[in-house]
Amino acid sequence: MTDHVKDKELKLPKISAEDVNVFYGDFQAIKNISMDINSNTVTAFIGPSGCGKSTFLRLFNRMNDYVEGFRMEGKIKIDDNNIYKKKVHVEELRKKVGMVFQKPNPFPKSIYENVAYGLKIQGISNKKIIDERVETALKQADLWKEAKDNLNKSALALSGGQQQRLCIARTLAVEPSIILMDEPTSALDPISTTRIEELIFELKSNYTIVIVTHNMQQAGRISDNTGFFYLGELIEYKNTKDLFTNPKNTKTENYISGRFG
């Protein structure tokens, strides 16, 4: 196996968490986590349900802001800027950091309108530009061939796997640099899952991808680095090959070998 050249360590990490603690009211959901994520990598967060993986993921695009009682300590830096500073505009942040959800959630509009949504809210009105971006995004999301003659068809008429690829296209059209995925394939059949995993593998060269997954084999197949979360703590975080062949922590070993959780 070729070892991917690791000159990325010389550059600043794309995403950086420093001493992060998260509370929902009195409940502490994230305990003192620090980690760095490099550009153009796929990082997987694994761990049992309710252990903070999704919460931590949503810190990167501040989607936790909408939850009652959410409170955060520490720093989350993207491109070396703390995104929780008061002057940060959340809407601007989310143009750089896109998100794909577990259950595909296309808008009840046409395929075209779905993909163009992000551009519309930015105020882009030039139809030629929108057409181009829509086509590029659909091609990147491996949906163009199936969609190009049906752009005005309702998005809800697509199959589950197609809808999820549409949601990915929708995110890509905004041209973010980071894509967050919260269990993107857990609601899909195996063939759709494989297609999306291949897609993630291709997207890696242009984006930084962080994916929460319940499926350890998926983490093994597509990620460069993996973080194991348990009860709000980051137990182990390293190169995926090393984590899966020689984890240092017994909890990690037990989890990945299927002995608990």
Added chain:
Amino acid sequence: MDGLAKNLITMTNLDIELKLLKEAIIEMTDLVTNQVVNANEAFLSMDTDLAYEIQHNEQKINALELSIDRDCEHILALFNPVASDLRFVLAVLKSNADLERIGDYTYAIAGYVIEHNKSINKELIEASQIIAMFDTAISMLRDIKIAFETEDVKLAKKVYRKDADLNMINKQAADIISKFLEKDGTLTTEALYLFSTIRKLERVGDHVKNMVEVLIFYVKAKVLKHKDIKDKKK
């Protein structure tokens, strides 16, 4: 992969890793074959420079063996391959070990050349049929490489049968060499080196035979171990 599967599934990450693994084991086969070719030349012309080169190359072979082992471990851990993919990784793992042993034997033969450093009696060489042994061993290695690349079971079986020749020569060697020594006792040292080399070459054949068995296991999911060759012809 059959045609239908090819249409449904494009190259996955796993396919890429398996392809690289195959290239690595082919490279390993090439390196080891080269060592045997060099050992052949070094032994017959007692070329100590070439012998040193063989021993030096051994490092590269060992490093490649470790790398292939590690790659197999990673593929198993990260991808949980099943069916033919799993059999392939297991085949590579085993062939890797066999090739490394063959490398060890060439190292030893080079060692003999360096130690003896004198030409060996030509009639003794001819009588022992060691030249035929070297040729057979080299052709077996070359053929198993092709069989592996093209997954050619028929060719692999041919290789398997050639091992019988090596075994035959090895069996006769003791007699032939002792008869020679009865006539001329001064040849003892070189005869011993010759005999040791013959032994090593016979084991080379055994290891190539192992590689045939794992190749057939991979391609046909059939186990040929511990069976008589006559059964395999069916």
Added chain:
Amino acid sequence: MNNHQKNRIIDLTFKVYGFLFTAISVLILFILLYAIIKAGYSRINWDFLTGLPSRKPENAGIYTAIMGTFYIMVVTLIISIPVGVGAGIYLEEYAKKNGLTNFLEINISNLAGVPSIIYGLLGLGVFVRFFGFGGSILSGALTLSLLILPVIIVATREAIKAVPSSLRDASFAMGASKWQTIQYVVLPTSFGGILTGIILALSRAIGETAPLIVVGAMAYVPFAPKSLFDTFSVLPMQIFTWTTRPQTGFAVAASGAIIILLLITFIMNGIAVYFRNKWQKQLQ
């Protein structure tokens, strides 16, 4: 008999009863319709629809009543839709979930149940007398707006509540502001539900007589209203007035007017059902 058989009999009994009662209800409706159509059918012709009311039953027409109904509905809509939908959006999307909001919610639900005559009295005191609008279209429309406001607010809220939060999440995750999300995702998705609510509120308002009587809908208005401050009459009012007259001719006229009123109500309900079905399909 065993349990299995007992269950089968209970099932069957329910089925039969259900069918019977449904059939009886529908039957009663048809009997009523038949009676009314028989009574008033003969009266319906173009003169009836375009004629002005008159002391003589054979000349009486419902033109002014229809016009009055039409104008009052339009003004009611203009007033109640922005206020009702706006309030619904505010309560559902912006208001924090605290004591004040709960208080507001309870009061709105209660308002939906207040007898309509009370709205009439309210309208009389506030719009007719205090603001001095008199017994005009404006007063009538304002009063009716208050009446149907709770219905529109509740319908709007329910329609907005039905928009899955996953769609909102998707919109926010793409960098949309709260208002953009409401404008481009929530409202278009809930549009059918809101529209249904408005149409149903409207079809209720069309039939309201009591509050309009109190506010001052006239029994006898010989002209169609031309401005907001004109006096007016509405269909239910006209029907009510005619049924109080002794002449049988007026009874027939009233029946004819009832048929027209029913027709309008059925058509409006039909439109509401059509839109509701279309909306539900869209969300699947």
